[in-house]
Amino acid sequence: MERRTIFSGWALPAALVLPQLLLTFFFFLWPAGQALFYSLQRQDAFGIRTEFVGLENFSELFADPLYVETIWRTIIFCALVAFISMALALLLAVFADREIRGRGVYRTLLIWPYAIAPAVAAVLWLLLVHPQIGLISGMLNAMGIAWDYKLNSAQAFTVVVLVSAWKQVSYNFIFFLAGLQSIPKSVMEAARMDGAKGWRQFRTIVFPLLAPTTFFLIVVNMVYAAFDTFGTIEALTRGGPGKATETLVVKVYRDGIVNLDLGSSSAQSVVLMLGVIALTAVQFRYLGRRRDS
């Protein structure tokens, strides 16, 4: 049943895909190739002395217990951010999907945070949780909680997880809402006639039918938490105190831009690239299987 356009020559199709190929080359293949190239070199900051060192940058990375710790921290961070932002978004979407007055207003307001740049979001929250001038910290201190996320690893980690999750709720909300609206009314009515209501209806009908959306969002949120939270973390904690909020991408920046160790930083980028390739492969496989069945 597929409709295909058959081109007679190769010039037109080539011209049509060329812009996309160029984009891929300049914005993916070229920088990725550079990262691969530099990950095999040891070089001073100015690029004056370059030495080929094979896989030494990688072996040094994985011999460093602090790097392995950072990998685990990143995994926990991503899982928490994805879980919290998706759970909140689903809850909000279920409520906003109901017949209530001013539904449009709620929906618009819930989408707003998505339009804020990560660094700006971080500054907003910085003003709320700042140990000295923060609104929330004032309340926490009044409640007897000694709030100082600049010198408390657990508090710092909580702050960056919550701010990163908050930032992503809107995005997840849009997808869940669309997912909920695409569930056929007839299915819901049938469920109601069979006596399924409330939580039971959600657990047995709605949630399974949302599974494709949920799965898609898990992958997107993991990638978001791993990469796009850099601005948030850098503005809030710069990876500290200690290394409490240093994720892989923060470390890539720190080693590459601040410490000017291009070899190690490139090797870390390559490790991150492999992670994303793995995630994407899982997603493609899963989606592909669904289409086949």
Added chain:
Amino acid sequence: MMKRRTLLAASSAALAAPALPARAQGKTKITFWYGLGGALGEEVVRVCRNFNAAQNEAEIEPVFKGSYVETLTSSIAAWRAGQAPHMVQMFEVGTGSMLAAGPAMKQTWQLSQETGVKIDPSVYIPGVRGYYSLPDGRLASMPFNSSTAMMWINKDAFQRAGLDPAKPPTTWQGVVEAARAIKARNAAPIPMTTAWPTWVHFEQYGAMHNLPFATKGNGFDGLDTELRINAPAYAKHLQRLLDMGKEGLFRWGGRDNAAEPLFVSGEAAIQFTSSAGRAAIARDAKFNWAMAMLPTDPEVNPNPINSVIGGASIWTMTAPNRTMAEYRAVANFFAYISQPAVDAEWHQRTGYVPVTTAAYELSKTQGFYEKTPGTDLPILQLSRGQLSENSRGFRLGRMVELRNIIQEEMERALQGQQTAQAALDSAVQRGNRVLREFERTARG
């Protein structure tokens, strides 16, 4: 190989105004990237404007490039793309890395030789000159803004605590007692905080007490240097900070200069930061304040010696197609800022110390130190005692990274996750790995 433009270089070059060898209206245009914001940044621009007005051969365009670290990153990227600025302001701890940058820099002695503009190293104050010179005394970079770490006190808070604001503590024991009094009388929310934790509590502490920060004369005598900051005296000092933290006498304000606002806002009664904090404190503090010498530990060394300079110097950068006229303009600017009147004005307006002896003498004859008592304390602290190999400065590669490692370990210790000794052992171990890495890249 220089043609290979990295992504970094390409992006930065796109952002940065390219330093073109332009000759508009007969004037040689040269670019100066600087890394001082706020009140101090305005003073940098002032100096450049005055230079432009004082002669009509060259015109300097000062460009603010963010923090020192950001300025360094931008200029490296620009150099790799063949678009380096003529001059870049580089913080003192970057000196080790800059000296290893070979062809990217035209050292000051070389600039002087090629352009014929006389730049005499002997006019600069020894502590300043030593930091930026090669072992044989030739100047590598141009001394510009030099400061040193000082103690700052809120005199109103001292008054409220029943302490004599005219007699700030001179020993660490005295600081602990003063902080206790401030806490007991509730004279300020935070008795003590510190900016630049590594610079003040390890680099300056080591220099003044004549303790090595690292072997090989803090790196001056070779790249195969190792950190020595886990020695007992350092551990004892860090333990004191930890104890003060527990007792509520010391508040960690963050890394680098993040703690400075705590003092300016009036919350912290005692803080440690650069003498160059004066411009901002004078402008923003709404209370009586004073600057004092850093406290010392008589039991570690009863005769403390000089502290070390901080701040930055100016490096001349190379680029393809750079003309001799442009280098001459740079050299003329260097000669200009070394004039006693120019240097003295810079010193008096900012809180940086004069870099030339003549400017110090000039400020004295102008009566500056009588009019603003205490402003000569940084100079006296910098010239106290006999300069030793532990107090002439630091020549360690990737020192920014070393500072961050020490700060990370301090943060973990202050949370009670490790003892002072464990924190410093860990910092030494991690720091030495960085030093070995630098040694390998610098040897090539």
